[in-house]
Amino acid sequence: MNITVQYFAILREQAGIGKETVTTDATSPQGLYKELADKHGFTLDGDILKVALNSEFSSMSDSLKDGDTIVFIPPVAGG
Secondary structure (H helix, E strand, O other): OEEEEEOOHHHHHHHOOOEEEEEOOOOOHHHHHHHHHHHHOOOOOHHHOEEEEOOEEEOOOOOOOOOOEEEEEOOOOOO
16 A cells, blocks of 8 residues: 655654655554664654654554555654
């Protein structure tokens, strides 16, 4: 299936792009993140990320379907 992935903050820096469409057999955001971490060399553990699926906060264990758009949201520090 094809999934559109948007990257922000450190994930955008590490991927070198802001958005891509990937073909995957992953059935959940957690599985997809593992594939993308291998592909792009992400240094963040998936357990610390939030995820939005089709513009709604979601769980890393929710099901993916063809055409979904996903955003992995890294922790943000500020001051």
